[in-house]
Amino acid sequence: MSTPSTPQVSVPLPRPVIGAMPRYVPGSRGPASAVPPIKLSSNEVPFGPLPSVMETITRAAGTINRYPDMFSVDLTARLAAHVGVEPSHVVTGGGSVAVLAHVLQAYCDAGDQVVYAWRSFEAYPIIAAISGVDAVQVPNAPDGRHDLASMAAAVTDRTKVVILCSPNNPTGPSIDHDSFEAFMAAVPRRVLVVLDEAYVEFVRNSATVDGPGALTRHPNLILVRTFSKAYGLAGLRIGYAVGPEDLIAPVRACVMPFSVSAVAQVAAVASLDAFDELLERVDQVVAERDRVVPAVRELGFAVPDADGNFCWLPVGDAAAPLAQRLSEIEPSVLVRPFAGEGVRITIGTVGENDAMIAGLAAFEQRN
Structure with a gap:
C-alpha cells in the first residue's frame, strides 16, 4: 500500500520571522514633478554639505x-x-541602525528579550526580528515620553538589552537626567542599556541626560550616535557606538568588514573639523523648531515637547488624511504619517515650514 509523498518545495524558503516582521517605511519622496515637493518626511537637515566637507568628499x-x-x-x-x-x-x-544591529548580534541569542518604548524608532522591531530576539514594546506615556518605570518593570530574566531613544523618534521628548538615573538604578547590571542619541545635537533642554557623562557612572551602558542628522551626511551612512571597552569589543567583532566607506570616513572627519560651523546650522534648525512648534500648537495640535529636529502631531486616525492633504497643496509638503497614531514633521527652512503651517491651517479649517 503506497503512502502519500511529501510535497516537494521548489524554491528555498526564508526564515518564518522574515515574512512576519514589519517593513521599514522610508519618508516619502513624492512623484516627479516640475515643482519639487517640500520633503519634511525623513528628518534630514535642509542644508547641503559644508563647502569644506564637500571638498573632502570630492x-x-x-x-x-x-x-x-x-x-x-x-x-x-x-x-x-x-x-x-x-x-x-x-x-x-x-x-x-547598523551599529545597533551589531549590538544585538553581539549580545542576544534566539529567545532572549529586547525591551524598547513604543512608539519609537521603527527600525527597532525590524532589528529585533532579524536578530531572533523577542521584542517587548512598552507604550509611551501620554505626553510622548518613555514610561521608564514601566520599561524597568518589563525587564525579566530573559532581557538582554533595553533600548532608550533620546530624543525619542518620532514623538520628540528627550529623557531627563533624574528619570534616567532612576531607571538605571532599577535595571540589573547584567542588562545592556543602549541610549540612542541620534538627535542629541539638537537638544537644548538642560535637564536631558548627558550620555557621555552617564558612561562614567554605568558600566552596562552604550551610546549610539549618527552622522545622518545634524552632520547632514545621511546619504553616506555612518554611525558609531561609545561605551566601555569590554562592551564595545564584541560589537566591533560583529561589524561587517569595510562597511564604512572611505568617502564616509573622511567626510565624517571633515565634519568634526568643522564642528563649530555645523553647530551654527544646527542652531538655525533649533531656532526654526522653536518657532514652528508654538505655531502648530496654536492651530490646535497637541504637540509634545520637541527636542530633535522634528515635531509630532498625535492625530490618531487623521494621520493618513492629514499627510495626504499636505501632499496635495501647492507646493506639495511631504510628511511622515504613522497610521492610526500621528504625523512626524521634520523642521525645514523658513519657507518650507511656513508652507507646512499654512497646509496644517487649511486642514484644520476643513475638519
Whole structure:
C-alpha cells in the first residue's frame, strides 16, 4: 500500500520571522514633478554639505577603487577625542541602525528579550526580528515620553538589552537626567542599556541626560550616535557606538568588514573639523523648531515637547488624511504619517515650514 509523498518545495524558503516582521517605511519622496515637493518626511537637515566637507568628499571620490580602512582608525580616534574617551571605547558602522544591529548580534541569542518604548524608532522591531530576539514594546506615556518605570518593570530574566531613544523618534521628548538615573538604578547590571542619541545635537533642554557623562557612572551602558542628522551626511551612512571597552569589543567583532566607506570616513572627519560651523546650522534648525512648534500648537495640535529636529502631531486616525492633504497643496509638503497614531514633521527652512503651517491651517479649517 503506497503512502502519500511529501510535497516537494521548489524554491528555498526564508526564515518564518522574515515574512512576519514589519517593513521599514522610508519618508516619502513624492512623484516627479516640475515643482519639487517640500520633503519634511525623513528628518534630514535642509542644508547641503559644508563647502569644506564637500571638498573632502570630492577628493576622496578619486580613491574609491581602493578598500577603505576597515577599522576607521582616523575617524575612531577623532570620535574618541570628540566624546572624551579612548579609541578602544568607540566603534563605527554603516549608520547608527547598523551599529545597533551589531549590538544585538553581539549580545542576544534566539529567545532572549529586547525591551524598547513604543512608539519609537521603527527600525527597532525590524532589528529585533532579524536578530531572533523577542521584542517587548512598552507604550509611551501620554505626553510622548518613555514610561521608564514601566520599561524597568518589563525587564525579566530573559532581557538582554533595553533600548532608550533620546530624543525619542518620532514623538520628540528627550529623557531627563533624574528619570534616567532612576531607571538605571532599577535595571540589573547584567542588562545592556543602549541610549540612542541620534538627535542629541539638537537638544537644548538642560535637564536631558548627558550620555557621555552617564558612561562614567554605568558600566552596562552604550551610546549610539549618527552622522545622518545634524552632520547632514545621511546619504553616506555612518554611525558609531561609545561605551566601555569590554562592551564595545564584541560589537566591533560583529561589524561587517569595510562597511564604512572611505568617502564616509573622511567626510565624517571633515565634519568634526568643522564642528563649530555645523553647530551654527544646527542652531538655525533649533531656532526654526522653536518657532514652528508654538505655531502648530496654536492651530490646535497637541504637540509634545520637541527636542530633535522634528515635531509630532498625535492625530490618531487623521494621520493618513492629514499627510495626504499636505501632499496635495501647492507646493506639495511631504510628511511622515504613522497610521492610526500621528504625523512626524521634520523642521525645514523658513519657507518650507511656513508652507507646512499654512497646509496644517487649511486642514484644520476643513475638519
